[in-house]
Amino acid sequence: MSSLEKVIELFKRFPGIGPRQAQRFVYFLLAMPPGFRKELAGAIASIGNDAKRCLECGRFFSGSKHTHCSICSDSARSAEQLLVVAKDIDLANVERSGLYSGRYFVLRGTIPVLSKEPNKYIATGALKKLVEARVEKGLREIILAFPANPDGEHTEREIRGLLSPITDKNNIIVSALGRGLSTGAELEYVDRDTIRGALQNRS
Amino acid sequence: MSSLEKVIELFKRFPGIGPRQAQRFVYFLLAMPPGFRKELAGAIASIGNDAKRCLECGRFFSGSKHTHCSICSDSARSAEQLLVVAKDIDLANVERSGLYSGRYFVLRGTIPVLSKEPNKYIATGALKKLVEARVEKGLREIILAFPANPDGEHTEREIRGLLSPITDKNNIIVSALGRGLSTGAELEYVDRDTIRGALQNRS
């Protein structure tokens, strides 16, 4: 297999990229100056060294000398709240909003409704340990921030159950993101669960 | 103009129907048995007689002998809440959910952000009168249920201002539908306002 074919094969494994798009990427790379390809190759090769999972929240961050990411190292962030998201990119979007100043944990996925071995796929063990460690730092609330779909709701129930021994004993609130009208939603089109959330969360 | 051309012209004025679709409707009608066209024509001609706006909520309902629709005539519905929607079809969707048992008012539109004469377009006068009348029936809360977009938010502000003399004096709460994750929403894609609502309305 030539390097062209190899690049196509590898790009085809990227999320949302089919064979046609992979081929288009290769033609794009070929049309770019050699410096661009060299820079990209170098950067891709080194993200593995530069990026590592934060020992606390589990998200990827860059900085080879540190074990904790900038958020988890920031003592100004509130120790009272812990927001649990499914994916790194969810955390990035919440952080970009500037509306949350507590701490995070990335679960690395949701638990499929029909899954038999959820713990195999997601970082439940690490979450449990983190919650135990944060209790004495003043943790008051765990906010479960999963997608508003069946897998997200299933994951919420499972995580509530998993954490209940610790949260019950220590009087820690476990909440979930509120349901309601997302930006752009029109009453005419929303479903029953959204109407329920929007009515309950009226203010 | 032949009746074919006239039907096409009239269908073109329907919401979301372009010239092509209008033409397709006419060919569909021609291909149906004459009884279908007769039935449709008869029903269209008589909805004007059969349907009228409810004197209370303002929505269209059928029933030539009544002045009030079945919801407004239903004494079992709570007199404490009044839900204000922009359109008849919004009311229909909320009612279908079975999650709300109070009373309704249809504003017949939203107030465009740049509008100079909002009262021309929407039933603000009728709303004001209704609220005054409902105060002595035990009204406790007015729920503004407008779309989660700029016009909807603008309408909410305007209606709050319009009603404040009455609601302030009578201690009536004015609330709005809660913002948050609509069904299917993923944290990765939602915008800042939705994150704000979802965080505020967590539970």
Added chain:
Amino acid sequence: MSSLEKVIELFKRFPGIGPRQAQRFVYFLLAMPPGFRKELAGAIASIGNDAKRCLECGRFFSGSKHTHCSICSDSARSAEQLLVVAKDIDLANVERSGLYSGRYFVLRGTIPVLSKEPNKYIATGALKKLVEARVEKGLREIILAFPANPDGEHTEREIRGLLSPITDKNNIIVSALGRGLSTGAELEYVDRDTIRGALQNRS
């Protein structure tokens, strides 16, 4: 069932119209002045009288005193070509282009690939009779203008077979619309059959 509900039920049978859109149509009608509904009802009721199928091409046309549509009555149109389309609206689009000056026949559908009784659904008998009648008027070519999909191709084969006794005997050419690049097509995305047509029909 009230007239409102009846109108919704009837609109739901229109092509491409679901329950939600049907409901929206009714609210639209209710919001229009009574004269609009009356005009629409009247026009729908009378298209059955005003429109009839042309005795020659089979398309619907308006004009109660005539048995033949304006195209079939127009002696200036070439008697040498007969274009066979699946639907009235196909004929309308070709005629609108102004690029064809021969005669038409509307087959009233295509023959599904798996159909067992094609003649039940489409006007094959009437086509056969028309072709026989047109032979002595100077017919030289029959152009089959069906959609570029499996049903269209199947229909083309069936109609060629059906007409072959007459066309063979009378030396009448049977052609089909050319395949190639439709407006907007890009070579990168087109399928094999389109490439074949585009290469064959290069000029």
Added chain:
Amino acid sequence: MSSLEKVIELFKRFPGIGPRQAQRFVYFLLAMPPGFRKELAGAIASIGNDAKRCLECGRFFSGSKHTHCSICSDSARSAEQLLVVAKDIDLANVERSGLYSGRYFVLRGTIPVLSKEPNKYIATGALKKLVEARVEKGLREIILAFPANPDGEHTEREIRGLLSPITDKNNIIVSALGRGLSTGAELEYVDRDTIRGALQNRS
């Protein structure tokens, strides 16, 4: 800038990739085993060495020892036809069809309708030289295979003009891909130019 940020910046320059998708790519890469990133980086770095433009048709191909791609080196391919496409990926799609056995040239783009300096952007000089060289090898026809849109049509006219001194003198036919119904096209929806092509190319 960290290597993570650099990779995001570089992916954002890929065709059709926005900031969000670029970020998703990085998280995907981080979640893959280090071997995957190493393999990808290596392959990207080496396509520049492995791939080069064919000295004849101008397309990218892999094979460091050759100056001509496998198609241009294949003496079994007809020397009578030369198909001129805008992009490498167009050539790939035609070649995949197996319907063409002549030779190719990649123009590296189309000429925008409003362009003042077309020769700056596309390989017109190389095309002219190739045509001159192929004349004595038996070239009989040049097939212009550009997209069916204004830029494609403009490019076709310009290239015809550019080549006319050579093609006129040597009696070489210059053709273009046929217009007509692309697979899936329905007569009801196609535009006038497509109807014209489909009627002209009927067979």
